Amino acid sequence: MTETVRISLDEVRTLAEAVLSRHGLSEPHVKAVADTIVAGERDECASHGIYRLLVCAHTIKAGKVSLDAEPVVQDIAPALVKVDAKGGYAQLAFNMGKPVLAEKARQCGIAAMAINRCIHFSALWPEVEELAGNGLVALAFTPSHAWVAPAGGKKPIFGTNPIAFGWPRPGPHPYVFDFATSAVARGEIELHRREGKSIPLGWGIDANGNPTTDATEALEGAMLTFGGHKGSALSTMIELIAGPLIGDMTSAESLAHDDGAKASPYGGELIIAIDPARFLGSLAAEHLARAEALLEGITSQGARLPSQRRYEARARTALGGVRVPRTLLEDIRALLD
Template identity: 65%
Template structure:
């Protein structure tokens, strides 16, 4: 018996739907979340792929999240749409609200969508990439749980607070970046803990504030660290404000207090901005796109990679050959069906 299990992408999606529906989720929510989980596994974003079924199911079983609540869309203004996720996961709320967001962006040039009262567990690139596929530039930002110490501190006050951006490209995958403002994603530290591997120095500190390579020490009583010292800390704080109080939702401190030690998925808001390049420009959309492509070429021609290039290469492999899961993770996921 090998240590891995080979699955096709449809099999990953079907497995995710089965697990989520078995644990009380409606088909609409299960399908939306399964699409994101399958996409993460397809692109070899392992901490945001099938592994996330363990996290979402745990949160469902704790009774912290609704598996059936239908999102409510509210038209706030010509350029703002708000979606109340009603304390369900955010994926269905995004799918429903993004149709309105895209239409508003084409009408006004710049539009914003606030998703409130949502549980968000995934990467942000699926959201911005979906908008880029419609010819829009996009940004997304969200807080999380307060797991991260600010620069100069040793106690958690900030979330991992990811930021994502996408730029549409004709004939190419979009230019996409998506990164946590913490030195590493929480899921990456969890995966190191599960596999018994040390983490690099700089990812976190222990309960005394000392640097550590022990993922358990970071998770149990310690704190994660921001990337780039005070720069990452300031950017993380900006995300707390823009995706929290600005849209009438929780900060990462509020989210972890609401969780009350259950270890569930963070509950908060998400802010997505969509830009129509045709509306912003001076009428020469092709010329603007050509200038963007010259910029990308100036990067790649000197041997540098564009963000997400490895992810798109992994996508092509997975579409052709399927994906591999560790047998231990696969067994843990199958146990969720019992």
């Protein structure tokens, strides 16, 4: 059984900021990236928590991310905004473009933001949750590296290609889902490899296209989409709308750009924001109440809404901190040497 250590969320933040600063990130990037890493631990999503500091450190050492990039926000149309991340992490670019996106959505009813030339290593839920928390419906999409085979294929061409959605609700928590179109996030397979655990069938195939339960074989072969052809079709959509549509890379192009460095993906992200008040006018309250009836109809029969487990975890970790594998914590602390 893996030995774990309990640490507080304040300690998670201190460690994240120390590691990122030690590796040369400018202060604005340190805060933005650390916010995302803390959110992963806070919500008990280990594959998106401090484990990602190992990923960040490797990407920085490989010279694949700009340490002090200053994103440029470009207002290109009434309902469109672009942010050139200039090779930096996506978090700061999102933070800078978000107010412009929100304002355009409120003016036009719907608006889109393209983040170009960014490094993406994390979940999308912090972004859509933030927009939904401000009363907007939000969707986000991004390709990654070509790690995932299409349904019926044997060779990687897709990224894990997440899609995230946020819906505003009364109370503190919006309805949010965020999932990879691969069967599982790549970080989950990497954590299984680190701990010497087998993976379930259906997560990946080996280099010869054979089903495997060996995490290393899956990482060296190809991951699989969820739901067969359905996940494959969604993954293709994300490649197109968050790649060529916004003038950025596909997952295969991102992997080629990586040139064997095994750093985080480089490319773009598409975020769409919709203002229900603008769409619905004086009828907004009535129709949002109908949405609540739908969601309550799900939970009233004992079914769980996406993100519900994360919100429950959030309440626990705020008081009791999080448990981290001791070996992982040692590896992260070694990044400060």
